[in-house]
Amino acid sequence: MHFFPDTTPEQWQDWRWQRANALTSLEELQQRLALPPGSLAGCQEAQQRYPLLVTPYYLSLAESNDCHDPILRQCLPDPAELQDGPGEPDALSEERSSPVPRLVHRYPDRALFITGNCCAVHCRHCMRKRHWGLAMGCPSQAEIKAAAEYLRRQPGLREVLISGGDPLLLPEAVLAEIIAEFSAVENIQILRFGSRLPVTLPQRLDPDFCRLLASGKTAWLATHFNHARELTPEAARAADNLLRAGIPVVNQTVLLKGVNDTPEALSELLLGLLRLKIKPYYLFHGDPIAGTMHFRTGVEKGLELLAALRGRISGLALPAYAFDLPHGAGKIRLEPDVTLGKNSAGEVVYRNYEGLAVPYF
Numbered sequence: 001m002h003f004f005p006d007t008t009p010e011q012w013q014d015w016r017w018q019r020a021n022a023l024t025s026l027e028e029l030q031q032r033l034a035l036p037p038g039s040l041a042g043c044q045e046a047q048q049r050y051p052l053l054v055t056p057y058y059l060s061l062a063e064s065n066d067c068h069d070p071i072l073r074q075c076l077p078d079p080a081e082l083q084d085g086p087g088e089p090d091a092l093s094e095e096r097s098s099p100v101p102r103l104v105h106r107y108p109d110r111a112l113f114i115t116g117n118c119c120a121v122h123c124r125h126c127m128r129k130r131h132w133g134l135a136m137g138c139p140s141q142a143e144i145k146a147a148a149e150y151l152r153r154q155p156g157l158r159e160v161l162i163s164g165g166d167p168l169l170l171p172e173a174v175l176a177e178i179i180a181e182f183s184a185v186e187n188i189q190i191l192r193f194g195s196r197l198p199v200t201l202p203q204r205l206d207p208d209f210c211r212l213l214a215s216g217k218t219a220w221l222a223t224h225f226n227h228a229r230e231l232t233p234e235a236a237r238a239a240d241n242l243l244r245a246g247i248p249v250v251n252q253t254v255l256l257k258g259v260n261d262t263p264e265a266l267s268e269l270l271l272g273l274l275r276l277k278i279k280p281y282y283l284f285h286g287d288p289i290a291g292t293m294h295f296r297t298g299v300e301k302g303l304e305l306l307a308a309l310r311g312r313i314s315g316l317a318l319p320a321y322a323f324d325l326p327h328g329a330g331k332i333r334l335e336p337d338v339t340l341g342k343n344s345a346g347e348v349v350y351r352n353y354e355g356l357a358v359p360y361f
Contacts, residue, residue, distance in 0.1 A: 003032045004056050013234075015203035018055045019120065019169075026052065026077070033065045033072075040067075042079035050132055050291055052077055053122040058200045061229050070227045070259040074123055080294035081124065097328050102139055103147045106328055110159040113147055115139055115167040115178070120201035123224075125254055125295045127287050131165070138174050148181040155187045161222075163194035168204060168213075176212060183216030192220045198249070199223060199230045202238035210245035219247045222281065226253055226260055228268040231276060239276045250281035253319060255302050256295045263308040270309070270317040279316070285323035285334075299323070299334065307336040311353025 004012075011017045023029055026040050026047055054075040062071040067078075097106045104112040116138055117131035126132075139147075151157050160182050167175065182188055193213060197204050198221075213219050221242055225231060242249050251273050253260065260266055270280045283306070286296040306321050322333045340349040340357055347359035 043077040046077035046081045081291040100146045100150045112161045116165040118169045119166045125292045129291045151185045159190040161192045168195045168197045179216040196224050198238045202234040205238035210241045214245040231272040249278045252282040254284045280319040283319040283321045
């Protein structure tokens with residue numbers, strides 16, 4: 001709360017207050033953070049194309065007024081967002097894989113339902129930046145029913161990922177309708193919610209709301225913690241509320257330059273997630289999305305990080321390193337190459353986590 005000294009504890013813990021007081025202007029940001037003069041030079045144009053939105057709670061996780069702070073890098077407009085050459089607005093071709101409005105069907109056994117473009121924070125690395133500023137609105141009853149009917153006609157589908165935007169910001173009545181309609185489809189076994197609210201607005205995940213999420217078919221929640229500083233007491237409480245409602249939580253960290261691209265930063269994050277009973281699931285290589293290219297590392301960097309972590313932290317804490325192939329061609333999982341070849345005895349030689357060459361027969 002150090003950037004918001006005029007706020008009461010009751011207001012701070014009220015998710016509605018957090019949303020109503022989200023920052024949307026560079027002027028207020030400059031004032032709240034006491035940024036040095038000129039810190040936001042060139043940010044106005046980036047803000048016009050990709051609007052600023054950040055909850056007081058998430059902004060308070062920053063420890064300095066340096067724009068290179070790993071929290072601020074995820075939420076402050078950056079002139080680099082306008083300099084991206086090769087990135088595409090829809091690099092994963094979601095819109096070409098949409099058989100009915102809001103539904104994306106790419107894999108044989110699962111589909112994606114996009115609920116809108118409303119979020120608690122506009123994360124600057126967002127893969128759906130193309131939706132910012134569009135008047136998408138909530139899914140209509142007709143759109144929800146059309147999606148459910150499509151799911152019913154595809155008996156091979158077993159899982160629906162309910163994403164956005166952030167689906168957990170929908171009005172409860174709309175969210176309840178989505179849960180009920182999709183749960184009524186016999187072949188659907190799992191509803192997976194994709195939400196960053198455990199990170200950006202954990203106050204929303206109170207026990208009653210978590211019970212709503214668990215009211216249909218088996219529910220899972222996939223979230224995006226990207227830095228250890230996001231693992232706050234509020235986030236821990238939200239994760240506990242989800243688990244008590246019977247909803248397992250997995251984490252999909254995005255590898256971000258200047259945020260978590262060191263072994264130390266990733267190790268602290270991944271081990272911290274385990275303490276909150278959140279399973280590290282994926283370490284995603286950044287997608288080539290317009291407005292986000294300055295966050296991307298090379299794939300080799302990701303493999304180096306994974307190799308540095310392997311054997312040094314628990315296997316429970318190790319995520320799968322993956323990226324999405326362009327044009328909707330699906331995910332690829334990557335592993336450091338540990339096979340060195342064969343020795344004179346015909347044994348295959350492997351490199352262990354200490355770099356030692358060890359034969360195995």
